[in-house]
Amino acid sequence: MSDTRPRILVFAGSAREDSFNKRLARLMAQRIDALGGQATFVDLRDFPMPIYDGDLEAGEGLPEHASRLKRMFMEHQGLAIASPEYNGFITPLLKNTIDWVSRPDGDLGALEPYQHKVAAIVGASPGGLGGLRALPLLRQLLSNIGVTVLPDQLAVGGAGSAFHEDGSLADEGKAKALDNICQRLVTTLARSSQ
Template sequence: MNAPRILVFAGSLRTGSYNLALAKAAAQQLEALNAQVTLLDLADYPLPIYDGNLEQASGVPAAARTLHTTIAAHQGVFIASPEYNASVTPLLLNTIAWISRVNENGGKLAVFGQPVFALGSASPGYYGGYRGLLALRHLLTLTLHSQVLPQMVTLSQAHLAFNEQGQLKDEAAQNMLQEMAKQLVKAAHTVK
């Protein structure tokens, strides 16, 4: 069986981001299951705030078109994103908005229907970003027709969660991440 291609990224640009730490920990788990992982940083794909006038004048920025092509080349996607005010971060929402305007490979939005998605969130608070993941799940499934795994990874008290090597200290949290990785690899095998 070929190694499934899995894209991993975080919905935060913050230096020391707990969600980037979670994304990296997920990438390690996925690689341990023989997945072919691409870990990308949205800082390398800067995008202006979506504006219909800008799109009309200059089209979709190259960074969004590259992200669209990158998603299309993967069978699974893991997003680790903080919740901001119990919802999706502006960074992630804006990135998804621009990608959804790329009219290639089956038309707008089609790319979100191809890979299987899995979601995670880390927060210093007690909810672990769970409410933001519900908003992200809603966005992906309802409007973008994505398949999103039921298993979600939420990490509360994230400022205490990682050791100096970037590994999760808590065994229950490690198990939750490992289970998500297993399910994502399994589901990604069913995607062309």
């Protein structure tokens, strides 16, 4: 029998080895799997690409990693993104990745990887607000390109002490909130594929 669990691509907007947002993304992937989805975690460090440049695109098309990631987007129904906050905004890495993936590539149309997608967005920061200011901006960006973003979101503040060694969240309320978001993402996608 074929696997009907919704496939969800999970990543963080940080390349940093010890990134709090990668920790949060990995935790989301684990919780999605536990709650009936099928998560694929990707580390954007493994998909290096230049800053978007129209001349580069006109001359060479999409960089190899952008093309590969675009095809991975196509193989998943959902997105789960952990976004850091830089100066109240999302990171250049996250914006650049979303921009490259939004460009046409051979048989794949510009916004095809985003159409009919459902996304959950969360963030983590060592600061008290947990990167809360970046989330509405990420929400708007994703909505602009056809992604339905779940209303629930989570910002994990004080990220330096927010995680247990095993990667789980120390705060029970936050752990529960993350589970609720992951569950809602899985359930929404499962319903929409019926």
